[in-house]
Amino acid sequence: MGLKSFVEVPRESHFPLENLPFGIFRPKPSPGAAAEAARPGVAIGDFVLDLSAVAAAGLFDGPVLRGSECFFQTSLNIFLEMGRPAWKEARSTLQKILSADEPILRDNANLREKSLLPMIEVEMLLPIVIGDYTDFFSSMHHAKNCGTIFRGPENAIPQNWFHLPIAYHGRSSSVVISGTDIIRPRGQGHPTGNSPPYFGPSRKLDFELEMAAIVGPGNELGKPIDVNEAADHIFGLVLMNDWSARDMQAWEYVPLGPFLGKSFGTTISPWIVTLDALEPFACAAPKQEPEPLPYLTEKKRINYDIPLEVWIKPKGYDLPSIVTRSNFNHLYWTLTQQVAHHTINGCNLRSGDLLGTGTISGPEPESLGCLLELTWNAQKPLALSGLTRKYLEDGDEVIFTACCKGKDYNVGFGTCTGKVLPASS
Structure with a gap:
C-alpha cells in the first residue's frame, strides 16, 4: 500500500506522498x-x-x-x-x-x-537561479549512434569516451521552463560545393531527451568532490530537452564543440524530484570496461530505473504520437561520476547549477533519444500521425514525460514541453 494523504491523489498521479517534488x-x-x-x-x-x-x-x-x-x-x-x-x-x-x-x-x-x-x-x-549549466555525453548508445552517422562504425566512439564523462559548458541564460515556445534558430550550415556557407533558419531542428541533476551544496574552488560523497551534492533531477540545430552544430563544432547550435534554448520541467524520492528505484549501473581511474571508481555504482517517453504533436493535430521509450538506467557514466569529474580539476560547483546527462538512448530502435538517431540523420523519415518527420517542423510540440512505477504509487516528473515557432525575420 502507498502512503495515504488527506489530499485526494488520483491513482495515476505523478505526485503522491512518496514523491513531493x-x-x-x-x-x-x-x-x-x-x-x-x-x-x-x-x-x-x-x-x-x-x-x-x-x-x-x-x-x-x-x-x-x-x-x-x-x-x-x-x-x-x-x-x-x-x-x-x-x-x-x-x-x-x-x-x-x-x-x-x-x-x-x-x-x-x-x-x-x-x-x-x-x-x-x-x-x-524556473525553480532555481542557474549560475552555470554543463551538458554531459553519458549514454554509450547515443555516442555510438552519433559517431557511426558522422564517422562510420569503425570510429564511432573516441578512445577518451570510455575513460571520462565528456561534457561541454552550456548557456544558462537560455534555459527556460516547460511550456515556453522555442523560436527556430538562424545560423550557418555546411556549404554546398564551392558556395558560401548556408545562412538562414535551421533545417535540422531536433530534440534531445535528457535529464539534469540540480546541484545542492557546492564545493570550494580548488577542492574536488569525492565520487563516493558526490550524492550529497545532488538535490534531485528534472527532465530536460536540450534542443539542437543539427546543421548549425555540424558546421561549427570542430574544433571547439557546440555553440550556436545549442545555446538558443534548453527546456526543463518545473518539478525537481529529489534523490530521496528516487531511492526505491535505484538500480545497478552498466559495467564499465576498462575500469575507470581511481577518482572515478565508486564503492557502489547507482543508476535509477526511470522510464522516459517522448511525444510529438504536429501543428493542427489534437493528439500527440509517441516516438521514443527510453530509460535513465542506460547511462554509462553515473551522476556521481559526472560530479566527481566536473570538480577533479578544482572547478567549483554552486547551488542551483544544472548538470545535463546528455541524450539518453537505449539499445532498441524505439529507445533512441533524438531525431538524429531516429531518422538516421534524415535518411529514414519517421512516421508520425499519418505524417513523416525528418526533423522538427514549425508548430510541432515536443512532450517529454517520466514516471517511476512503485507498488500502488508513482514517482513522476510531470511533463517537459515546448512548441517550435518560426524563425525570427
Missing part, C-alpha cells in the same frame, strides 16, 4: 490584479502546497529548518545550499503534515485554504 510557483493573477510574488511549493496530487504559508504557520519546527528564511525566497537556491539534513527534515515534515491521520493541516480550514492551491490556478517558474 519541489518547485517555484505563483498564483495566476485575477483580471486587473497585480501578480503575486513567486515562492516555493511542492506538488501533491493535483495541488501545490505553498511552503511559504506552511513556514509562516511554524510547521517547519525541526532543528535545521526552524526560523529559516529558505521558503520565503523566489528560488530554491538557499534551501538547496543547506544540504541533505535540511532536505530530509523538510521531506519528513511534509509527509507528516500531509498524511491522512495528521490533523495539524487537515483540520485547519484557514491554513488549508491558504496553502493548498489547485495546479490549474498557478504558474510554474
